[in-house]
Amino acid sequence: MRVAVFSTKSYDREFLDAANATAQANHELVYFDTRLNPKTASLAADFPAVCAFVNDDVGTETLKILAAQGTRFIALRSTGFNNVDLKTAAELGIKVARVTVYSPFSVAEHAVGLVLMLNRRLYRAYNRVRDDNFSLEGLLGFDLHGSTVGIIGTGKIGIIFAQIMQGFGCHLLGYDVYPNPKFEAIANARYVELPELFAKADIISLHCPLTPETYHLIDANAIAQMKPGMMLINTSRGGLIDTTAVIEGIKSGKIGHLGIDVYEQEDELFFRDLSDTVIQDDAFQLLQSFSNVVITAHQAFFTRNALTDISTTTISNITDFEQGHPLKNEISYQPLVSTATSS
Incomplete structure (x- = not known):
């Protein structure tokens, strides 16, 4: 064909x-x-x-x-x-x-990589040493052990991310409209409603699909409920995050670390070499300017x-x-219902 x-x-x-x-x-x-x-x-x-x-x-x-x-x-x-x-x-x-x-491990492992890079400022440490700057000022992190991780979407990718973070000794809070028994079987893991997850999580990682119901799931109202200085990770879909609200959250200190592999206007940017181009997206340029933000270009799947x-x-x-065989992976049109399952 x-x-x-x-x-x-x-x-x-x-x-x-x-x-x-x-x-x-x-x-x-x-x-x-x-x-x-x-x-x-x-x-x-x-x-x-x-x-x-x-x-x-x-x-x-x-x-x-x-x-x-x-x-x-x-x-x-x-x-x-x-x-x-x-x-x-x-x-x-x-x-x-x-x-x-x-491979759901690819995305889950990348999300963990963003957590480690942001927490220990590995991107800054790498560049400093290359410049023969061996100062530790500004590189202070925190132990993942004992911290609370909120996971929104507990399908295949969310479960693997949860298992890895449990291995670090984290407490896990999950949210999903369709609870997954595999998540409940993980030590130190329990399901909660979103307000509790927002209020208690030191780290929040998004692993849900983009639907009308999840569009801008992380907006100004959600951010207002979060702990000061929390870490937000998104390796799912850019539209889950209201970029303007997140920028304000970073400026206010409510969001202390942001790691994203996706961006809601990424179709004009990602998967291309724009190194000789003046990028016209002011919001993206502003995100790049923050020292506590790490952006990768939709590479979490890339193994x-x-x-x-x-x-x-x-x-x-x-x-x-x-060959006219049944399409086992067919997507049939049906009215959308609220969901927060794995992407």
Whole structure:
């Protein structure tokens, strides 16, 4: 099957080609560096399948163009699907499938890495030593052992993050509208309502999907309930955080540390080299200027294990559609309900 693959980098080609060969699927994968959106959808003319990534625009306008050109299947090489208009896809007869499972350790471990980097100021310590500055002033951290960690979203990734933090000797507070017995089985872990989690957690880590109900979950009201100097980690979706409110929280000292791998306007920034460009996003530039903020560019998923899983599942989804098999990873349109499960 001919597949137009958008938002591709060298590593996408490497792992997708390997998965295609391993499965002996013989799909014709045509790679495009550009993102999928209404302006680039014409590149997929006469392709029965399109493969999209997290920041591709698979909204109403894009889908109508794809449908008119003959596309009948969207293969997402991601778990999240907030960038897809599922209602329009269903109306147009376009099926959508995603990667439901890939190495959850990749994202959970990255979140822990952000915690350690922020707490012990490893980014500042590294740069100081390179400049032959061996002073410890300004590098004071705190013991993770005995601290309280709030985990919002206790699916696969949230559970692994919780298990790692429990290994440090942390007390764990969880919030999820669908409680997970695996979380309750962890020592020093219990479910609470959000106000209690906000009030008691020294560290809060987000591991929930972006839905209308979770959009700007961390807003001014939520931040006002948090402990002064707390640490906020987001490796899930940028829209979970109200950037303006978080900036004010950092200025006031309510948020003492911020570690984010996602950003709500990241589609204009991430996965590209903009080192010779003047970035026009003032909020992002302001976040970069704070000494207690660490930003990584949506790389939490980026391990060899995860890319192998993503590519293998993506090729399998395409093959299932081509052969008329049931799509075990299909996303069907249904009215959204409130949720805080793992992304």
